[in-house]
Amino acid sequence: xxxxxxxxxxxxxxxxxxxxxxxxxxxxxxxxxxxxxxxxxxxxxxxxxxxxxxxxxxxxxxxxxxxxxxxxxxxxxxxxxxxxxxxxxxxxxxxxxxxxxxxxxxxxxxxxxxxxxxxxxxxxxxxxxxxxxxxxxxxxxxxxxxxxxxxxxxxxxxxxxxxxxxxxxxxxxxxxxxxxxxxxxxxxxxxxxxxxxxxxxxxxxxxxxxxxxxxxxxxxxxxxxxxxxxxxxxxxxxxxxxxxxxxxxxxxxxxxxxxxxxxxxxxxxxxxxxxxxxxxxxxxxxxxxxxxxxxxxxxxxxxxxxxxxxxxxxxxxxxxxxxxxxxxxxxxxxxxxxxxxxxxxxxxxxxxxxxxxxxxxxxxxxxxxxxxxxxxxxxxxxxxxxxxxxxxxxxxxxxxxxxxxxxxxxxxxxxxxxxxxxxxxxxxxxxxxxxxxxxxxxxxxxxxxxxxxxxxxxxxxxxxxxxxxxxxxxxxxxxxxxxxxxxxxxxxxxxxxxxxxxxxxxxxxxxxxxxxxxxxxxxxxxxxxxxxxxxxxxxxxxxxxxxxxxxxxxxxxxxxxxxxxxxxxxxxxxxxxxxxxxxxxxxxxxxxxxxxxxxxxxxxxxxxxxxxxxxxxxxxxxxxxxxxxxxxxxxxxxxxxxxxxxxxxxxxxxxxxxxxxxxxxxxxxxxxxxxxxxxxxxxxxxxxxxxxxxx
DNA sequence: ATAGGGTTAG
Numbered sequence: 001x002x003x004x005x006x007x008x009x010x011x012x013x014x015x016x017x018x019x020x021x022x023x024x025x026x027x028x029x030x031x032x033x034x035x036x037x038x039x040x041x042x043x044x045x046x047x048x049x050x051x052x053x054x055x056x057x058x059x060x061x062x063x064x065x066x067x068x069x070x071x072x073x074x075x076x077x078x079x080x081x082x083x084x085x086x087x088x089x090x091x092x093x094x095x096x097x098x099x100x101x102x103x104x105x106x107x108x109x110x111x112x113x114x115x116x117x118x119x120x121x122x123x124x125x126x127x128x129x130x131x132x133x134x135x136x137x138x139x140x141x142x143x144x145x146x147x148x149x150x151x152x153x154x155x156x157x158x159x160x161x162x163x164x165x166x167x168x169x170x171x172x173x174x175x176x177x178x179x180x181x182x183x184x185x186x187x188x189x190x191x192x193x194x195x196x197x198x199x200x201x202x203x204x205x206x207x208x209x210x211x212x213x214x215x216x217x218x219x220x221x222x223x224x225x226x227x228x229x230x231x232x233x234x235x236x237x238x239x240x241x242x243x244x245x246x247x248x249x250x251x252x253x254x255x256x257x258x259x260x261x262x263x264x265x266x267x268x269x270x271x272x273x274x275x276x277x278x279x280x281x282x283x284x285x286x287x288x289x290x291x292x293x294x295x296x297x298x299x300x301x302x303x304x305x306x307x308x309x310x311x312x313x314x315x316x317x318x319x320x321x322x323x324x325x326x327x328x329x330x331x332x333x334x335x336x337x338x339x340x341x342x343x344x345x346x347x348x349x350x351x352x353x354x355x356x357x358x359x360x361x362x363x364x365x366x367x368x369x370x371x372x373x374x375x376x377x378x379x380x381x382x383x384x385x386x387x388x389x390x391x392x393x394x395x396x397x398x399x400x401x402x403x404x405x406x407x408x409x410x411x412x413x414x415x416x417x418x419x420x421x422x423x424x425x426x427x428x429x430x431x432x433x434x435x436x437x438x439x440x441x442x443x444x445x446x447x448x449x450x451x452x453x454x455x456x457x458x459x460x461x462x463x464x465x466x467x468x469x470x471x472x473x474x475x476x477x478x479x480x481x482x483x484x485x486x487x488x489x490x491x492x493x494x495x496x497x498x499x500x501x502x503x504x505x506x507x508x509x510x511x512x513x514x515x516x517x518x519x520x521x522x523x524x525x526x527x528x529x530x531x532x533x534x535x536x537x538x539x540x541x542x543x544x545x546x547x548x549x550x551x552x553x554x555x556x557x558x559x560x561x562x563x564x565x566x567x568x569x570x571x572x573x574x575x576x577x578x579x580x581x582x583x584x585x586x587x588x589x590x591x592x593x594x595x596x597x598x599x600x601x602x603x604x605x606x607x608x609x610x611x612x613x614x615x616x617x618x619x620x621x622x623x624x625x626x627x628x629x630x631x632x633x634x635x636x637x638x639x640x641x642x643x644x645x646x647x648x649x650x651x652x653x654x655x656x657x658x659x660x661x662x663x664x665x666x667x668x669x670x671x672x673x674x675x676x677x678x679x680x681x682x683x684x685x686x687x688x689x690x691x692x693x694x695x
Numbered sequence: 696a697t698a699g700g701g702t703t704a705g
Contacts, residue, residue, distance in 0.1 A: 061696080087696080094697070125697050160698040191699040198700095226700045261701045292702040327703040359704050366705070393705040425705050 023049075024058040031062050034070045041077070056081060057088055064095025071099045086117050094126040102130035106139055113146075121155045128161040137169035154183055160192045167196025187221055194227040206231035207240055222259045229262040233269030241266045257283065261290045268297025288322050296328035304332035305572060308341060323349070323360045330363045334370040337649030337676055338567045342367045356384060362391045369398025372647060372674040372681050389423055397429035402681050403690050405437025424456050431465035435472055436680065443469040460486075464494045471501025472694070476510050492521045496528060503535045504694065511535045526552050526559045527652065534656075564628035564650045568639050575631040592626075592634040599664035607657035627658050629675060637669060649676040653695070663687050 023040075031037040041059055044050045050059070056077070063074035078084060078092050089112045096105035109127040112119060124147055131140035144162060152158070159182050166175035179185070179193045190213055197205040210228045213220050225244050232241035245263055253259055260283055267276035280286065280294045291314045298307035311329050314321065321329070326345055333342030346364060349356070356364075361384040368376035377398045384391065392415040399408035412430050415422065422430070427450055434443030447466050450456045463486050470479035479498055483490050495517040502511035515532050518524045529552050536545035552559065562577035600606075629650050636646040654662075654677045666673050667687035675682040683690035 057696095065696090090696075122697050129698085155697095157698050164698075186698090188699050193699090195699055221699095223700045230701075258701050263701095265702065289702050294702090296702060322702090324703045331704075357703085362704050388705095390705045395705095397705070423705085429705080 022054075024054060027055070027058040027062055028066065031067065034063075034067055034073065037062055037067060037070065037073070053085060053088070057091060060088060060091045060095075064091050065098065071095055071101065084117070086112070086120060086123065089117055090120075090122045090126060093123060093130070097126050097130035097133065102133040102136075105130035106134070106136070109143075119150075121152075121158050124152070124155075124158045125161040128158070128165045132161065132165035132168040135169050137166075137171065140165045140169060156182065156184060156186060156189060160189055163189070163192045163196055167192075167199055170200065172196055172200045172202065187218065187224060190218065190220070191223045191227065194224065198227050198230055201234075203231040203234045207235065207237060210240065222253065222256055225259060226262045229266040233266040236270050238270045238272070241270055254282070255284070257285060257287065257290065261293050264290065264297065265293045268293070268300065271301065273297050273301045273303065286317070286319065288319055288325060291319055292322070292325040292328065295325060295332075299328045299332045299335070302335070304335045307332040308336070308338065308572070320352075321348075323354050323357050326354070327359055327363045330360075330367045334363075334367040336567070336572050337371055337565055337647060338570075338572050339371040339373070339647055340567050340570045342371065344570070358384070358386050358388050358391060361387075362394050365391065365398060366394045369394065369402060370676065372402060372676060372683065374398055374402040374404060387418075387420070389420055389426065392420055393423070393426045393429055396426060396433065400429050400433035400436055403436055403683075405433040405435075405439060408433035409437075409439070409442065422454060422456075424459060424462070427454075427456060427458075428461055428465060431462060431469065435465060435469045438473055440469055440473045440475070460488060460491060460494065463490075464497050467494055467497045468501070471498050472504065474501075474505050476501060476505060476507050480510065480513075490517070490521075492518045492524075495521070496531075499528060499531050503531050503538065506535065506538050508535060508539060508541070523555075523557065526557050529557070560652065562628045562650065562652050564632040564648050566632040566636050566646070566648050568636070573632070573635065575628040575635070577626055577628040577631075587638070588631060588635050591638045592631060595630075595634045595637060595665065595669075596661075598668050599661060602664055602668050604661055604664040607660065627655060629654065629658050630661060633662065633665060633673060637665075637671070643670060645672040645674060647674045647676075651678060653678050654682065659689065659693070659695075663689055 023044075027037075027040055031040060037059070041050075044055060044059065049055050060074055060077060063070040063077065074092065074095055078088065081088060089108065093105045093108050093112075096102065096108060105127060109119075109123065109130075112123070124143065127143055128140060131137075131143060140162075147158065147162075159178055162178045163175045166172070166178065175196045176193065179189060182189055190209070194206050194209055197203070197209065206228055210220075210224070210231075213224065225248070229241060229244055232238070232244070241263075245267075248254060248256075248259060248263060260279060264276045264279050267273070267279065276294065276297050280290065283290060291310070295307050295310050295314070298304065298310060307328060311321070311325070311332075314325075326349060329345055330342055332338070333345065346367075348354075349360070349364075354360070361380060364380045365377040368374065368380065377395055381387070381391065381395050392411065396408045396411055396415070399405070399411065408429065412422070412426070412433075415426075427446070430446055431443055434440070434446065443466065447458065447462065450458050450462065463482070467479045467482060470476075470482060476498070479501065483494055483498065486494075495514045499511055499514035499518070502508075502514060511532050515524065515528055518528055529548050533545045533548040536542070536548060551557075564575045566573050566575070596604075629648055632648045632650075633646060636648070640646060654675060659682065662673055662675065662682070662684050664687065665671065666684035673682075673684040675684070677695075680691065680695055682695070
């Protein structure tokens with residue numbers, strides 16, 4: 001018994017023989033480890049004190065509720081009790097309900113019922129908690145019926161668990177019915193209802209109920225605010241969000257970290273990332289959740305570079321990321337094409353044996369796919385033990401965008417074989433797979449099966465995919481008819497899709513018509529005029545091409561500057577086409593000149609048509625050679641080792657000249673070059689591109 | 696003895 005001294009610091013070795021008369025609080029408070037408990041248990045057995053139900057229940061409570069991983073120990077003690085009283089059952093049911101074996105809690109409840117042991121409010125709330133965790137609606141309903149049948153007097157604890165159980169089982173209406181029928185409601189009841197709405201994504205209802213709380217002047221607490229802030233974030237309801245923000249300040253609650261984290265998240269989701277950052281900087285202790293919230297705030301605001309910077313700062317601050325943090329970090333890497341950083345994150349996840357949750361795995365798949373490494377996506381997919389519709393969809397979309405249309409469709413088939421129900425987004429992926437792989441009939445078939453076989457109503461995006469499938473394959477007239485027969489008015493995106501096909505198939509008439517439709521719906525982007533202009537240029541109507549291009553200036557349409565990113569040693573470098581002359585160093589320009597000279601020697605001819613269209617006032621060649629991707633590739637060539645792959649991501653479509661030049665570069669410099677443009681991937685190798693010059 | 700809470704994806 002020597003070691004018990006260390007565990008029970010108030011008792012000396014001799015005093016163990018004088019075990020306290022009533023050792024209940026000693027058992028509950030002093031047993032810090034399973035070992036402590038075992039020794040106390042042994043002592044109680046030896047001294048036959050275990051016959052006292054009060055003492056036994058204290059041991060049970062310690063084993064079933066307070067200590068980790070001792071639930072089996074608790075069960076073995078419980079099973080030795082001759083005729084357990086209801087309080088002993090209650091402790092066990094509650095312990096089982098909390099300790100990940102809610103099914104056993106239910107079984108024990110059943111046993112209790114069979115043995116006619118009286119159940120009470122404690123039994124009911126514990127067993128309902130178990131039902132809630134298991135999403136066992138049927139059993140929950142049975143318990144509810146039993147509560148009503150046994151003439152049980154209303155009790156707020158039980159009613160609150162009923163609300164929780166019904167909400168967790170998706171029966172939010174029943175939950176509300178229970179709530180409405182309560183004779184008295186503390187703030188916990190209101191909070192239970194709010195959290196029920198939250199779990200079901202009914203954000204509007206959260207705000208509605210909170211307005212009621214305000215109206216009735218019910219005093220709310222931090223738990224209330226956390227639910228409501230969550231809803232405000234999802235709804236971008238800054239009005240209520242700020243109201244709570246001011247309340248928090250006025251009540252001096254800023255030191256409540258959980259609350260402040262919710263506030264940060266709300267501001268970030270409402271587009272006020274800088275306000276969120278200010279709150280974040282003012283926190284006196286930032287835990288991993290606060291960091292994760294702020295990082296995801298930047299990522300959602302499309303400020304991924306800042307997200308990654310903050311991630312690096314987090315590591316300097318010795319806060320360890322968890323799988324939630326990594327989801328936002330990988331999302332940012334995917335957006336930026338920051339392959340090295342993302343690869344390191346994957347390595348870190350493995351090294352730290354982080355749980356590969358469905359969300360994290362799905363994000364890894366998306367990350368690799370967006371960096372052009374679709375094989376790695378497939379690997380991750382195969383390693384995952386749990387996959388959901390998001391996982392399958394990410395893989396299918398990744399395959400489609402990387403030109404693996406056929407494989408995407410194969411995975412779609414095996415998704416169905418695995419009884420995973422596709423959703424509307426899955427079909428976007430599947431249809432774009434058909435589009436990239438030029439599988440017209442397959443596309444038609446899948447589009448028609450959406451409503452018929454899967455009960456999914458095609459949205460305008462799906463119609464857009466169909467237009468793309470038809471248009472790419474050259475069925476422009478059919479695509480036009482298809483748009484005409486849509487059940488809703490076409491938007492600019494649909495016409496833009498057709499316009500792109502018109503360029504590919506050199507159909508002037510329909511290109512003109514498409515642009516007309518676009519301008520009728522919204523002010524056209526500069527890219528639309530460029531597509532039409534390119535179409536004219538392709539059929540030799542250079543004057544028209546120039547005329548259309550000049551419209552961009554005349555109409556003062558803002559041009560989106562082309563921007564290419566390349567990541568080197570974990571740092572993302574940005575190159576812009578517009579300010580190429582001024583911003584970049586001599587080193588880069590020298591590299592660019594050298595690169596252009598070398599590919600010309602091998603037969604590259606700059607496309608002066610495009611150059612002429614682009615900027616008549618500048619010398620033709622200079623203009624085109626300064627597209628951002630050429631700068632980024634030139635920089636990549638001098639900064640990376642020979643024969644390694646160069647990866648670029650770009651915010652616009654690649655132009656034909658850059659596409660052509662990159663093919664030459666891949667050959668001359670013996671480099672694999674992967675360019676992710678706005679729409680798809682181009683894998684350049686040995687002078688050829690994976691898109692077969694069709695994009 | 697019991698009830699309600701923050702960050703994550705296609």
